[in-house]
Amino acid sequence: MGLTTYNHISVPSFMYGTAWKKDATAWLVELAVESGFTAIDTANQLIHYDEARVGEALQTLAHKGVKREALFLQSKFTSADGQDHRTPYDPSADLTTQVQQSFDSSLQHLHTDYLDSYVLHAPFSRRGLGAADWEVWEAMEALHQAVKTKLIGVSNITAGQLAQLCQEAHVRPMMVQNRCFAVKTWDGEVREICQDQGIIYQGFSLLTANRDVLAEPEVCALAEREGVVPAQVVFRFAMQVGMLPLTGTANQQHMLEDLAVERISLSAEEVQFIETIML
Numbered sequence: 001m002g003l004t005t006y007n008h009i010s011v012p013s014f015m016y017g018t019a020w021k022k023d024a025t026a027w028l029v030e031l032a033v034e035s036g037f038t039a040i041d042t043a044n045q046l047i048h049y050d051e052a053r054v055g056e057a058l059q060t061l062a063h064k065g066v067k068r069e070a071l072f073l074q075s076k077f078t079s080a081d082g083q084d085h086r087t088p089y090d091p092s093a094d095l096t097t098q099v100q101q102s103f104d105s106s107l108q109h110l111h112t113d114y115l116d117s118y119v120l121h122a123p124f125s126r127r128g129l130g131a132a133d134w135e136v137w138e139a140m141e142a143l144h145q146a147v148k149t150k151l152i153g154v155s156n157i158t159a160g161q162l163a164q165l166c167q168e169a170h171v172r173p174m175m176v177q178n179r180c181f182a183v184k185t186w187d188g189e190v191r192e193i194c195q196d197q198g199i200i201y202q203g204f205s206l207l208t209a210n211r212d213v214l215a216e217p218e219v220c221a222l223a224e225r226e227g228v229v230p231a232q233v234v235f236r237f238a239m240q241v242g243m244l245p246l247t248g249t250a251n252q253q254h255m256l257e258d259l260a261v262e263r264i265s266l267s268a269e270e271v272q273f274i275e276t277i278m279l
């Protein structure tokens with residue numbers, strides 16, 4: 001099962017996230033793909049990700065016969081205020097050049113000549129979109145128009161910013177990647193815009209941002225009835241409300257559990273219950 005963007009690109013229904021894996025990044029990506037994940041999320045931002053080690057895993061997998069086209073690779077442009085001294089571009093260059101240099105460096109790290117999805121890690125501020133955001137977005141639109149990336153998207157965006165981007169951009173995003181808190185209606189406002197605009201919504205930190213949900217006795221009872229664990233209930237809920245969940249597990253049993261949610265199903269009442277659980 002998968003999702004399709006408004007520009008008709010197929011996207012897998014679960015994504016493996018590579019943040020905070022450090023030296024273990026390469027073997028965990030290899031393990032994730034061998035366990036069944038086909039979509040990988042990274043960023044050209046050494047504070048939290050090691051994109052070059054993702055690339056090492058891809059080379060090993062290629063030697064084992066995993067073709068590039070069988071994988072969905074997503075990376076991000078992170079502005080200089082989200083980087084340390086290891087900025088993967090010239091931070092004194094204009095933003096258009098920074099995006100081009102960061103993107104080229106991502107291709108090198110990942111040993112590929114295209115990305116499936118390229119995401120703006122975050123707008124420059126939490127309020128509105130300024131000239132810097134528009135310059136970065138236009139540079140990303142150019143990468144899309146040059147078919148260097150099949151999709152462009154944005155992360156850590158508010159509903160107001162997303163509405164503005166959809167209204168004013170030449171190419172509206174095909175992907176949104178946001179942290180998803182049950183106490184904030186599972187990012188309901190942003191998801192609603194995504195649904196209206198045909199944008200795929202990727203939810204991250206579904207487990208780490210919702211520890212109370214995982215411990216909720218009724219969620220535990222529901223999991224037991226279904227013969228699964230609470231983490232699987234949350235991921236399955238995410239899928240049934242139309243999200244593309246990310247998992248950050250470093251454990252193969254959890255990888256397999258996460259992928260197995262494709263095979264379970266929650267009733268409409270159970271989905272409704274989880275949707276409103278923390279309100």
Ligand SMILES: NC(=O)c1ccc[n+]([C@@H]2O[C@H](COP(=O)([O-])OP(=O)(O)OC[C@H]3O[C@@H](n4cnc5c(N)ncnc54)[C@H](OP(=O)(O)O)[C@@H]3O)[C@@H](O)[C@H]2O)c1
Nearest residue numbers: 017018019155204205206207208231247248249250251254
């Ligand atoms: N755009 C952004 O700004 C941004 C920010 C944060 C994250 N992300 C992306 O989202 C990805 C996921 O984020 P996250 O690590 O916060 O996600 P997460 O999947 O909510 O959290 C992972 C944690 O949950 C634990 N866990 C327990 N049972 C699990 C199970 N069955 N399946 C999965 N995990 C289980 C994991 O422990 P075990 O390792 O023991 O399984 C790990 O400690 C990141 O790797 C990154 O790609 C993006």
